[in-house]
Amino acid sequence: MQHRASLYIIIFTIAMIAFPFRSFAASAEIDLQDANKNIIEALQSAQSGNVEGAKKQYETFSSTWMSIESGIKEQSQDAYREIEDGMGQIQFALAQQPVKKENLENSLKNLKQTNEKFIAGKYPRTTAKTEDEGTKQGNVADLIVLLNQSLSKLDHNDVNGAKADIEQFRTSWLDIESVVLTQSSKIYTNAERDMVTSYAMLSSKNPDVKGAKKTIEGMRDYLSPLASKTSYNMLDATTILLREGLEGLLVVVALLGFLKKSGHADKSRWIWIGVGSGLGASIILGVIVNMLFSAGAFGSNNFLIAGWTGVFAAM
The missing domain is CATH 1.20.120 (Four Helix Bundle (Hemerythrin (Met), subunit A))
Structure with missing residues (x-):
């Protein structure tokens, strides 16, 4: 029963890393449509002369952007670049002292229009690499x-x-x-x-x-x-394998020595079975990871991967 539960956890962990909530996530257009409400409110604040209010609404959009930008970039790099251009113009307008109301309004209008263009599906889709x-x-x-x-x-x-x-x-x-x-x-x-x-x-x-x-x-x-x-090259990978392999070897030698000293040397075959199983599982997981994760996918999900790996390792 315990082995079956562990197997389920392994499968669940791999699924969470490979497909982090994508099935339940809203589309990139809906994500941006929700975030664009902050830009609309920021523009209204700027038009009424409330620069601080506009700044707070823009900062909310900027924070949201960090969580949705990857989906937009995957769909259209042109849209991604133009949205970030628009954000840069707003940041520049807000950095000026005093803030020029006209510049802030124009930059917010431009970003609003860019967002709406993407929401309407008017940007060319990024071709598959x-x-x-x-x-x-x-x-x-x-x-x-x-x-x-x-x-x-x-x-x-x-x-x-x-x-x-x-x-x-x-x-x-x-x-x-x-x-x-x-x-x-x-x-x-x-x-x-x-x-x-x-x-x-x-x-x-x-x-x-x-x-x-x-x-x-x-x-x-x-x-x-x-x-x-x-x-990272082959030497880096070899060094890691050598270091981890030596640590594992010390554990195996210690276990074998303990069995021999306690008069249970005949049970050592179970240790070797465990070593072989571990090597086999490592190779299989290595192939799965290599197939599922590109460098870009790893970068985007770095913390999620680290978290689930920690949960799995703790078991």
Whole structure:
């Protein structure tokens, strides 16, 4: 009975990791439609002169966006990019002191229209990636190069060139974001915010060069520690296997020594059966995980995977 319960838990754990509430989740259009109510309310507040109210409503939308953005990106990368552009314009408008009512209203109107366009299904759907594209991962070091290039161009008053580098950063980010998320959710959140904010600063009618430089420098500083290790090779995997294997071997040797010392050496075959079963189960689970999870899927569900793995391990 206990073994059957454990089997059910294993199956349930795999199902939860592979399909985290997707079957019960609302569609991306409905998710955004619900979130867009905050933008509508923020726009109404801005039109009535209540800047603080507009800011609070936008912050609510921004928090909700973090939980629904993956579904929108999977459906349409064009919509995802334009929504984040709109968010960057609002953040830029709110960062100005004093806040210009007209700029805030226009940026909220633009985001509202972009959201409604996606809700109405007017954006082209993202085409399915090929196997090679699906396994492609970017490199944080390449993003650091783009940030340094943009800073150098700003030093030479080349605003358009710097803006082009940030746009390239945002395009490349789609390939690297899962790598960043698996290492630091805080850095991921900050980069998502700062790349659209810096682009908005450089795209405005009167570019905020000083603010953009400060934002880009901040991105470079907190992304740089991740640039040293963003991929893993066979040596890394072998080292992990060797370390864990040696720890397991010590446990097996200790158990065998205990059985021999207690006069039950004939029971050692059960230990070897357990070792073989464990190896077999590890191989099967490894194949399942490899088939079900891409790097992007792992990044998006990093904490869910860690949580359910912990529950399973505790048993």
